[in-house]
Amino acid sequence: MKFCSQCAHPVVFDIPLDDTLPRYICKNCKTIHYQNPKIVVNTIPFWKEEKELSVLLCLRAIEPRLGFWTLPGGFMENNETTKEGALRETEEEAGADIVMGDLFALMNLPTVQQVHLFYLAELKSLSFAPGLETLETQMFTETEIPWDEIAFTSTRQALELFFSDQQKALNGQSRLHSVDLKRLVYPT
């Protein structure tokens, strides 16, 4: 940020009166421009047939991490709830028809100023198709998942927790997972 978005005057980066952190301040119109973390809303779209459990992944058509696999998700928009946002992203990116379930995990990524939310989402059918930001959509069982080609650390963590929970708590009543990813945004 270089200029005030209200009056176009150059901003300064300084600690406002009665504050503790530096902010972008306009000395002309007195606006303080706060910058805060953004929410990324995702789903874990799953399908259960007899005893086999699989999840829907999307091959990214856009940067960052073009050509890597991810769960459907994206930035939460104004005027929607977290669950509505996760549903919207799943429809947009994977053309999937889902029943939204509980919030499964909240992950903090303070190095990139993001908070990721993952909702459980049962697929109503196996009919889906890649959206504009997706090259390919495909179902994977736990062993089929291309673990070395997953786009984000948060995605990999969510998938690991999801399959691990299935073995522990077959009644589906797992508690929320709270995870802090303080360093690695991309898996190594």
Added chain:
Amino acid sequence: MKFCSQCAHPVVFDIPLDDTLPRYICKNCKTIHYQNPKIVVNTIPFWKEEKELSVLLCLRAIEPRLGFWTLPGGFMENNETTKEGALRETEEEAGADIVMGDLFALMNLPTVQQVHLFYLAELKSLSFAPGLETLETQMFTETEIPWDEIAFTSTRQALELFFSDQQKALNGQSRLHSVDLKRLVYPT
């Protein structure tokens, strides 16, 4: 937003290519200025003595809702986790010494573009003091709470759920509450 914060050129409000929603766009430097919901991080600071349970509330010294009671909380900052933010706000506003617990509730307030998180927080002592944004700090049992003088609908909802959970689940292992507050930001 009237001007580009990168180059000071006037922005237009239009739907970018390959997007579905209107954004503030700079036709000069091509920056798209996204606007997303903000996270408000709060605690429910509680104290249990024998069978009596009480919570710490703050009398607001600032607008909005100056002179109304609230739980400690505020906007999540960059470079912190949700839990660290809730702890920071509780220290800043109430000078309270707490042990941070589980995430208790996630509330969507799409009319004001906010997502409120409430963490359980056990007080280590009954020593606390109002910070700059607080006129007074005080402990209240459920019946003592000034229910008609609570600042925000989300605060009231969190307090109601907290006391209601205590009667149902005395083991403290309650599940996350997900609440959508689609209309009322201030209690009526």
